[in-house]
Amino acid sequence: MNTLPVMEIAAALKQARRVLVLTHIHPDGDALGSQLALGMVLRGLGKEVSLFGEAEVSHLYDFLPGANEITTELPDLDSFDCAVALDCGDAHRLGDNMTALLAIKPFLVLDHHAGHQEFGDQRWVDPHRASTGEMVYDLAVALEADISSEAAYCLYTAIVSDTGSFKYSSTTAETFRVARELVLKGVKPAEVAGKLFDNYSLARLRLFQRVLEGLSLHCNGRIAMISAPQRFFGETGAAPQDTEGFINYPRALTSVKVAAFLKEAEAGMVSVSLRSKGATYDVAKVAAMFGGGGHRNAAGFKRFNTTIEQLSGELLRALEPLVEKC
Missing domain, CATH: 3.90.1640.10 (inorganic pyrophosphatase (n-terminal core))
Structure with a gap:
């Protein structure tokens, strides 16, 4: 040091x-x-x-x-x-x-x-x-x-x-x-x-269930994406803070190298958490492309005046070069 x-x-x-x-x-x-x-x-x-x-x-x-x-x-x-x-x-x-x-x-x-x-x-x-x-x-x-x-x-x-x-x-x-x-x-x-x-409330568990139902895999399973639209919070009674740690589950899949979690805590604003495995996949560089930052294996950013649907495609295109040929 x-x-x-x-x-x-x-x-x-x-x-x-x-x-x-x-x-x-x-x-x-x-x-x-x-x-x-x-x-x-x-x-x-x-x-x-x-x-x-x-x-x-x-x-x-x-x-x-x-x-x-x-x-x-x-x-x-x-x-x-x-x-x-x-x-x-x-x-x-x-x-x-x-x-x-x-x-x-x-x-x-x-x-x-x-x-x-x-x-x-x-x-x-x-x-x-x-x-x-x-x-x-x-x-x-x-x-x-x-x-x-x-x-x-x-x-x-x-x-x-x-x-x-x-x-x-x-x-x-x-x-x-x-x-x-x-x-x-x-x-x-x-x-x-x-x-x-070990601190899940029932509302948080129900939110987690909804989020995992929308799991999508891309690039032969090397990229995983999950999302939480604003309506999920009202439907389950959970708070935006209850999503902490959710990103770790798609990342845990054997084939996944990069995972992304898109959360709409308020209308028009989407926050994105990115996680990756190993030194090869630097998600901080991708976050920087969207005005964010973080670590090589853990980064994030926010985008205003957008929706999860609009941002997910753009984000996927930015993540694809990180993994092997799709």
Whole structure:
């Protein structure tokens, strides 16, 4: 690990008195776990900390310690002498308050996305790390801060979430090193796994059934596509957040190299999640073609003023060159 960026971030935080900790819009387990854990670490150092998010924490993650402390009400930004953005690869993913948030000085950034678009005053970006949670752990060590059992729980959740239970190619010996340290602090892996993966409501299960019914295979089974039109949410009573993890099922098919999930959470806006297997299939490049980004094996984008039907054909044509001759 290059220790210079983390030490620079740590030095800036040591000088700060009041810190705003935030992450990207529509945060996942890595983003939320990292945000909550860093907040706990900084409070342990005597800092005044506020946690901000544009939307309420998804019910899928309300089990995380301190999740109810993330406020959706924008605080007085002039009162902060430092801000930290976690797991955010693009300034625009800070949301509607991007400009106001970036005015906080210094604005620090921790991220592990390979396609990171540089922003902020000081950055620690390491695409070789499997999760931002790993990086927050090392930041806490650099700060010589105590990592409480609750902070460890949040960080372990972040790591498990972004590595797909340690099965993605991004998982390294460093990932397991950090996970080991967190388990030694009292985290029970089976408990976290149960909260993350055995948490389907009946509505979510019915939505999952509807989505899988529409599974389509292309290019001799090497590309899989699923979708969730807006009407599915009304018909099943599920929420858009309930689709988290759905993309992993078509990806799990033996023949599939690339999987795509198109979701219409609101009329006219389609969000797309892309997943792939191995180093050969770089879905981040495809996401970038549509204005998105992410990792080689996990990426996504949004398209406005369109429908799933309109976008699916265009997306398929962009994905086909990734796989062998169709």
